[in-house]
Amino acid sequence: MIPDDDPSRSLTVANPDDPATTYISLVGNTYAMLITGEQTNGRYCLIDMRVPDGGGPPPHRHDFEEMFTVLDGEVEFYFRGEKHTVKAGTTINIPANAPHNFRNVSGAPARMLCMCTPAGQDEYFTRIGDVVSGPDAPAPRLSPDELTERRHRAAELASAYRSEFL
Numbered sequence: 001m002i003p004d005d006d007p008s009r010s011l012t013v014a015n016p017d018d019p020a021t022t023y024i025s026l027v028g029n030t031y032a033m034l035i036t037g038e039q040t041n042g043r044y045c046l047i048d049m050r051v052p053d054g055g056g057p058p059p060h061r062h063d064f065e066e067m068f069t070v071l072d073g074e075v076e077f078y079f080r081g082e083k084h085t086v087k088a089g090t091t092i093n094i095p096a097n098a099p100h101n102f103r104n105v106s107g108a109p110a111r112m113l114c115m116c117t118p119a120g121q122d123e124y125f126t127r128i129g130d131v132v133s134g135p136d137a138p139a140p141r142l143s144p145d146e147l148t149e150r151r152h153r154a155a156e157l158a159s160a161y162r163s164e165f166l
Helices: 119-130 145-162
Strands: 024-025 029-035 046-052 061-062 065-072 075-080 082-089 093-094 102-103 110-117 131-132 163-165
Touching: 024 119, 029 119, 046 119, 061 102, 065 075, 065 082, 075 093, 075 110, 110 119, 119 145, 145 163
Parallel strands: none
Antiparallel strands: 024 029, 024 131, 029 046, 046 110, 061 163, 065 093, 065 110, 075 082, 075 102
8 A cells, every 4th residue: 555645845946057956076076965865755866976087986786776877978987996987977876885986087087977876975975075166176175184184084974874984
């Protein structure tokens, strides 16, 4: 039987151009928090990822599903050590716990939507990155000490967000 509607939950309309959108600068990438776990009762989050040429995270894994749809550009995904080139219009799903990473090596910016289920990655990124004013805002200029602090914070919080760097 389907539960009754929960009128306390409202419709969410996500627009990356909305001035209320939170943008996070993280390792040179800019991530827009389109739909947060808070808005979905933790069911999922949706992140608009803008990845410059050469950008992408180090190898990692986590205990949640992660689905990417490439909107612009071309991105190399490494899944269990095997390279997969993903072009605009393509969607891939990374199963929970599988080692992976991605890298934009296209020579141009790339843009992807990333859905994580359950949510949590949105909160993790917000806690380890720096808020910027919009999708084209420059990354903050961090001193070597600030960069070291960000890396330590990411590593320290990873397990709380069911993630592990490899």
